[in-house]
Amino acid sequence: MNRTKWLITGCSSGFGRAIAEGALAAGQHVIATARDVRSIADLERAGSCEVMALDITDADQVREVIGAAGELDVIVNNAGYGLVGAVEECSDEQIRRNVETNFFGPLNVIRAALPGLRAQKSGHIVNISAAAAISNYAGFGIYGGAKAALELMSESLRLELASLGIKVSLVQPGPFRTDFIARGLEKAGTQIDDYQASAGKFGRFLDSMNGKQPGDPAKAAAAIVKMVLEGEAPLHLPLGKYVVKKFRDKAAALTREAEKWEAVAAGTEFGV
Template identity: 65%
Template sequence: MKQKTWLITGCSRGLGRAIAEAALEAGQRVIATARDASVIADLEKPGMCEVMTLDVTDQAQARDVVAASKPDVIVNNAGQGLLGAVEECGEEQIRRCMETNFHGPLNVIRAALPGLRSRRSGHIINISAAAAISNYAGFGIYGAAKGALEMLSESLRLELAPLGIHVTLVQPGPFRTAFISRSLEKAEHEIGDYAASSGKFARLIEGMDGRQPGDPARAARAIMAAASSDKPPMRLVLGRYANEKARRRGAEVEKERAEWEAVGSPCEFTSPA
C-alpha cells in the first residue's frame, strides 16, 4: 500500500488505537488524535506518527488539525454511547451524544473536503455501530446518531465518487474495548416501566464488558484491507455477530415489505398528469 497520511480520531484506546497501530505497522503516516493528547503520547514516532489534541465537536479545532495534517485517509472513530430509554435520557445527554457521534465526524469531514477535492483522491472511513443495522431498546439516541452518520455516508459516497474520493462505513459488532466501561453514559433518569425493555438491555450490556468476542486488532486489519482496495466497500461489517445481524435485518425488511406490498404499492395517481 502506497504511503498516505491517516487522520484518526479517538485514538486513546480501543478500536481507534488499534487502527493507528495497524496503519503504522503498514508503513502509513499517522496523525493520531484524542481529546487529551497526553494519553496517546507513546504513539508519537518522528516522521511516522504525530499526536494531536482534537475534540471533534470543536469546529475550529477540527479545521486547524486538518489544515496542519492534510490527510489522505480520515477515520472518524471518536464516539460516545448513551444507554437508556428515550424518555429516560436528559436533554443535554441527547445533545452531547448527537454532537459527538454525528456533528463531530461532520466537522472533520467538512474541514477535509476542500483538500480532498483539490487532490481528487482520498478515503473517508466512518465508524458506525451494530445499533445502526437494527437497533435495541435502550440505544434509541445512540442508534439515531449512528443512523444519521450512515445516511450522511451514503450521500457523501454518491457526491464524492466522481471526484475520486471513497467513503466507507464500518459497522462493528461487540469488540473487547473499554467502550462499555469508559465511553457509555447512562441515562439521567430511571423509569420502572422500561425495566423489561431498555433495563434488560442495559443489564445485558453491562454483563458483557470484558467478554466481547471481537478482537480490535483483527478489526483494524480488516479496515486496513478495505482502505488498500481499489474498490473499497460502502459498508464493512465487522465480526460474526454484526454480519449475522445484517443478514437477518435484510431478510426481515424484505419479508415485511412483501407482506404489505399490496397495501403500500398502489399509491400513485390512477391517471397521468
C-alpha cells in the same frame, strides 16, 4: 505498497488506538488525535506518527487541525461514545451531547477535509458506525439514532464524491473487546420503572458482557487497514459474525414487510 497519510480521531483507546497502531505497523504516516494528547503521547514513539489534540465537536479546532495536518489520504472518523437508556430517560443535555459527538463531530471533520480531498482528487473517508444502526435495541435509541444519521449521510456523501476520486466507507463492528462498555458508555441520568424490562434489561446485558465480547480489536483494525491499502471501498464493511447475521436478519425482515404491505403501497398511487 504506497505510503499514505492517515488522520484518525479518538485514538486514546479502543478501535482508534488499534487502527492507529495497525496503520503504523503497515508503514503508514499517522496523525493520531484525541481530546487529551497525554493519552496518546506514547504513539509518537511508535513510528511515523504525530499526535494532536482534537475535540471533534469544536468546529474551529477541527479546521485548525485539518489545516495543520496538510495533505491527507485517509480520514478515519472513530471518536464517539455510547448512551444507554430509554429515550424518555435520557436528559436533553445527554441527548444533544451524544448526537453532537457521534454525528456532528464526524461531519465537522469531513466538511473541513473535503476542500483538500477535492483539490487532490483522491482520498478515503472511513466512518466507524455501529451494529445499532443496522437494527436498534431498546435503550440505544439516541446512540443508534446518531449512528444511523451518520450512515445515511455517508451514503449520500459517497454518491456526491464518487466522480471526484474520493471514497467513502462505513465500518459496522459488532461486539469487540474494547473498553467501550467500561469507559465509553454513558447511562441515562434517570431510571423509570416502566422501562426496566426493556431499556434496563439491555443495559444490564451490556454490563454482563463486558470483557467477554468475541471480537478482537487488533484483527478489526488489520481488516480496516488492509481494505484501505488494497484500494477497496465497500459502502459497508461488517466486522464480526454477529453483524453479518444482523445484516441478513434485517434484509429478511424488510423483505417480509415489503411483501406484506405491497398491495397497500401500490393502492396509494393515481390511477389505481
